[in-house]
Amino acid sequence: MNSRRNETALMEPGELQALMDTYGDDIWNYAYFLSGSRSAADDIAQETFIRAYKYMGSFRGDASVKTWLLRIARGRFLTFRSSSFIRRVTLQDTPEPSGAERSAEEEFLRQSLHGDVWALVLRLPRKDREVLMLHAHYGMSMEEMAATLGLSLSAVKSRLQRARRKAAQGWEKELKDDGQQQ
Amino acid sequence: MGNSNKDWEEQMKNKPFADGSFSPQLQQNVLQRLEEVPRSRSRRWAYSLALLPLAAVLLLAGYSSGWFGAVTWGPEAAAPLPAGTAPAAEGGSDSVAPVTPNPAAEPPQPLVDFPAAEGGAGTVPLPLSTILAVPSVDDGSQPSTAEPPGLPEMTDALPAGLMGELQAALVYHAVGGSGYLLLAPKGWQASAVIGANGSYGTTFTDPENPQQTLHYTDNNWGCHGCAVVTIGSYFPGKTAWAESYGYSMEPLNFTRQEVLGPEQRMVRYTEAADADGYVKEGALYYEEGEWGYHIRRLEFTLSPDSVMDGTRDTVLSFFQTHQGALQLPVE
Numbered sequence: 401m402n403s404r405r406n407e408t409a410l411m412e413p414g415e416l417q418a419l420m421d422t423y424g425d426d427i428w429n430y431a432y433f434l435s436g437s438r439s440a441a442d443d444i445a446q447e448t449f450i451r452a453y454k455y456m457g458s459f460r461g462d463a464s465v466k467t468w469l470l471r472i473a474r475g476r477f478l479t480f481r482s483s484s485f486i487r488r489v490t491l492q493d494t495p496e497p498s499g500a501e502r503s504a505e506e507e508f509l510r511q512s513l514h515g516d517v518w519a520l521v522l523r524l525p526r527k528d529r530e531v532l533m534l535h536a537h538y539g540m541s542m543e544e545m546a547a548t549l550g551l552s553l554s555a556v557k558s559r560l561q562r563a564r565r566k567a568a569q570g571w572e573k574e575l576k577d578d579g580q581q582q
Numbered sequence: 583m584g585n586s587n588k589d590w591e592e593q594m595k596n597k598p599f600a601d602g603s604f605s606p607q608l609q610q611n612v613l614q615r616l617e618e619v620p621r622s623r624s625r626r627w628a629y630s631l632a633l634l635p636l637a638a639v640l641l642l643a644g645y646s647s648g649w650f651g652a653v654t655w656g657p658e659a660a661a662p663l664p665a666g667t668a669p670a671a672e673g674g675s676d677s678v679a680p681v682t683p684n685p686a687a688e689p690p691q692p693l694v695d696f697p698a699a700e701g702g703a704g705t706v707p708l709p710l711s712t713i714l715a716v717p718s719v720d721d722g723s724q725p726s727t728a729e730p731p732g733l734p735e736m737t738d739a740l741p742a743g744l745m746g747e748l749q750a751a752l753v754y755h756a757v758g759g760s761g762y763l764l765l766a767p768k769g770w771q772a773s774a775v776i777g778a779n780g781s782y783g784t785t786f787t788d789p790e791n792p793q794q795t796l797h798y799t800d801n802n803w804g805c806h807g808c809a810v811v812t813i814g815s816y817f818p819g820k821t822a823w824a825e826s827y828g829y830s831m832e833p834l835n836f837t838r839q840e841v842l843g844p845e846q847r848m849v850r851y852t853e854a855a856d857a858d859g860y861v862k863e864g865a866l867y868y869e870e871g872e873w874g875y876h877i878r879r880l881e882f883t884l885s886p887d888s889v890m891d892g893t894r895d896t897v898l899s900f901f902q903t904h905q906g907a908l909q910l911p912v913e
Binding site: 441532568 | 593594598600602608611802866911
């Protein structure tokens with residue numbers, strides 16, 4: 401998969417299935433942590449694989465397949481975010497998520513999220529949780545993160561430093577609260 | 583804290599959810615949608631072919647009725663009128679009539695409210711200047727976001743007596759759209775740059791005495807050597823540390839050097855007056871990371887007859903509170 405491909409080469413259906421089996425959860429999780437919504441994560445993850453299938457010919461192998469897919473997912477999220485902003489602004493009758501929908505999302509998180517650290521990460525601003533995920537969970541290098549986020553290397557370092565500091569403060573508070581409860 | 587930090591980062595290596603977030607149903611949807619693509623493509627062609635005669639009829643009708651002749655096509659239709667002119671009155675001649683600019687029509691400068699410090703009533707509104715930071719290396723190929731970032735609610739309490747003395751300056755980057763906010767003396771003119779290595783800064787200049795300035799810099803983790811020299815020069819007790827890197831230090835002549843904060847990474851300083859009597863007074867903050875040092879500095883250069891004690895203190899205290907400028911990320 402990492403090897404250079406023919407420009408016009410398309411993916412075989414079996415290859416796409418393998419790609420989804422291998423990276424489907426990673427892409428969905430990233431989309432969820434970006435959007436904070438299961439339905440948005442469903443859409444973004446599906447769109448990611450559709451685009452990967454269509455544009456496999458443009459994959460140069462200069463990044464890992466996972467990094468390439470994460471970049472596509474990020475692009476789909478930005479498109480989703482701008483179109484959902486347009487919907488919110490122009491369609492006045494678009495209903496806001498109801499209390500029931502919100503609590504369903506919270507219930508899903510309560511039941512499904514593994515470990516306190518992820519709840520902590522979800523409480524951080526999007527940019528902070530994104531850079532933490534890319535670094536700590538997906539193991540991206542600084543250079544890969546810079547390319548994925550469209551930032552300079554120094555800006556990525558700065559953002560990661562800030563995010564780490566916030567997460568460490570939150571984690572310390574969590575440990576302190578736990579200690580007080582016991 | 584060290585161990586607990588490693589804990590949370592270590593835990594992030596695990597998956598946030600159990601396997602199966604991208605369910606077989608979603609995978610099936612992807613495969614189905616890809617199967618539908620050729621069909622919808624052929625449907626689009628069919629619609630296009632059906633609409634072609636209709637488009638031809640509309641074009642013919644438009645030209646034969648002369649309606650298209652009344653419409654201006656091309657770039658001139660969208661070109662703005664020259665400055666100081668107004669569009670011709672409806673139904674009038676093609677000429678444009680000069681108009682006298684009306685100063686009253688100038689949009690008022692926006693204000694940003696700060697809470698009043700103890701003893702003051704309500705808020706302290708400050709005029710807001712918006713400055714676009716210009717990259718020093720720019721090939722014009724970068725997309726530009728024209729919109730400055732939004733401002734959060736201000737929480738820094740300011741003395742009400744400084745209402746007419748200060749301005750809030752929002753500096754933003756054309757690429758990416760992030761920005762930062764500083765306080766500065768009212769009426770001082772600002773220019774902002776972004777260096778080739780990602781460092782950035784803003785200089786405010788007193789229009790009545792250009793030698794009086796306020797200079798903000800952020801090295802953005804760049805230039806390790808410069809950072810070591812700066813820390814060694816401004817923080818008492820750090821000279822030997824900086825020299826251990828092989829740099830020779832030229833001591834600055836301070837009349838005040840006060841290291842602040844629990845981590846001792848903020849310093850407020852005043853340098854002795856130069857030959858013309860001008861004094862540099864500022865604050866410097868640094869962070870240490872595994873990739874170097876992040877340094878932010880705000881420094882006044884003030885004339886010997888400068889009388890702005892309250893303004894100077896408030897501007898530097900704002901920097902001190904935020905350990906630099908107030909960062910305004912784009913969300």
